[in-house]
Each structure stands twice: as C-alpha cells, then as structure tokens.
Amino acid sequence: MSNFMNMQLALAGVCQAALLVKTLARTGKCDQDAFEASLESITITDPDETIDIYGNLKNLHLGIETLSSQLGHSSKPKDSEITRYVADILGLERKLMRNPQNMSDLAKRIDNIKRLKLHSSLFETQMMSNLASIYKDVISPLGSKIQVAGNPTILKQAGVQDKVRAILLAGIRSAVLWRQLGGKRRNIIFQRKKILKVVDLLQQRLNDQF
Numbered sequence: 224m225s226n227f228m229n230m231q232l233a234l235a236g237v238c239q240a241a242l243l244v245k246t247l248a249r250t251g252k253c254d255q256d257a258f259e260a261s262l263e264s265i266t267i268t269d270p271d272e273t274i275d276i277y278g279n280l281k282n283l284h285l286g287i288e289t290l291s292s293q294l295g296h297s298s299k300p301k302d303s304e305i306t307r308y309v310a311d312i313l314g315l316e317r318k319l320m321r322n323p324q325n326m327s328d329l330a331k332r333i334d335n336i337k338r339l340k341l342h343s344s345l346f347e348t349q350m351m352s353n354l355a356s357i358y359k360d361v362i363s364p365l366g367s368k369i370q371v372a373g374n375p376t377i378l379k380q381a382g383v384q385d386k387v388r389a390i391l392l393a394g395i396r397s398a399v400l401w402r403q404l405g406g407k408r409r410n411i412i413f414q415r416k417k418i419l420k421v422v423d424l425l426q427q428r429l430n431d432q433f
Contacts, residue, residue, distance in 0.1 A: 229273035230404040231421045236397030239286025241308035243390045248373025251383050257285045261393040266337050284429050291422045311369045316398035318365040332357045355388035
C-alpha cells in the first residue's frame with residue numbers, strides 16, 4: 224500500500240475509535256471485533272506493514288465506513304459527535320507529541336501492558352482497567368478532557384468507563400501513527416477528494432472480502 228493509503232488507514236483507526244466511544248457511551252455495547260482490533264493496535268508497536276497494526280482490513284471496516292460517511296458527498300448530515308471526538312483525539316495527540324515526558328511515560332506503560340499480555344488476555348477486566356489508567360494518567364492531563372455524551376446510567380458503570388478510556392487510548396495510538404505517516408489536520412479539508420478516492424478503493428477491497 225502507498226504511504227497515502229496507509230495514512231488513511233490510520234485516520235480510519237481514529238474514526239473507528241470515535242464511533243466505538245459513541246456506541247459504548249449510549250448502549251454499553253459495541254462491535255466486538257472492531258473493539259478488540261482497536262485495543263490490540265495499542266500493543267503493536269513494530270509492525271511490518273501499517274495494516275498489521277489492526278490485524279487486517281476487515282477489522283477496520285467500521286472506521287473506513289465512518290471516514291467515508293464523514294467526508295463523503297452524501298446529503299445525509301454528518302455526525303457532529305463523531306467529528307468532535309475525532310477532532311479532540313487529534314488535538315490530544317498533538318499535545319502528546321509536544322510533551323517528551325508524557326511520550327516516554329506512555330511508551331513505558333505500553334511496554335508494561337505488552338509484558339502483562341504474555342500472561343493475561345488484553346480483554347480481561349484488570350487489563351482493561353490498566354489500559355484505562357494509562358489514558359487517565361498520561362493523556363487526560365494534556366488538555367481539556369474529552370466530553371463523552373451518552374446514557375448517564377451506562378456511563379456511571381466502571382466497566383464502561385474503562386472501555387471508553389481504553390478505546391480513546393487506541394484512538395490516540397492511531398492518531399500518532401497518522402501523524403508519523405505525514406497526516407495533518409488541514410489536509411483532511413484540502414485533500415478531501417484525494418482521501419475519498421483512497422477510501423472508496425479501501426471499501427471496494429472490503430466488499431471483495433465480505
């Protein structure tokens with residue numbers, strides 16, 4: 224895949240995290256395959272190919288569809304909540320990249336998760352709590368907290384809170400990757416048509432797989 228296509232895979236990863244946060248906050252549930260793939264991406268730090276971070280293209284189908292609908296020409300209104308989450312994630316990533324100490328802390332904490340993962344599933348309650356604490360300790364202090372909208376009763380549940388924070392951490396991971404591949408926020412606006420062409424191609428590849 225070209226670098227530009229890889230960049231859109233990373234941006235789809237951010238969009239997927241945003242959609243999963245929205246769904247979790249409203250229902251307490253979400254697409255399990257997408258959820259697991261997004262969380263796994265946090266621990267894959269030395270891939271051979273960009274897509275390896277997410278396992279395969281199917282694991283990113285929600286993110287690709289979301290990116291398409293958010294940037295597409297459809298007369299259907301764009302999801303302002305998804306737009307806000309994506310913008311907030313990219314904003315926090317930018318602050319993270321400007322803070323070497325937090326970057327170092329993040330790398331150490333993720334390395335620890337990778338060690339724990341040798342003996343425990345990433346999706347066990349304690350591991351989920353560990354991922355959530357990384358977001359809470361390292362990412363949240365960087366700027367204004369992301370205001371998650373949803374069902375108050377569901378959002379009060381500790382398990383849901385941990386899942387939301389863990390997925391936000393996965394969104395940050397994808398945002399870091401997007402930036403490393405050359406992603407810039409202004410390009411989402413000024414290169415919209417070019418991005419959509421690549422996203423259309425990715426959707427065609429997905430359709431061939433399903």
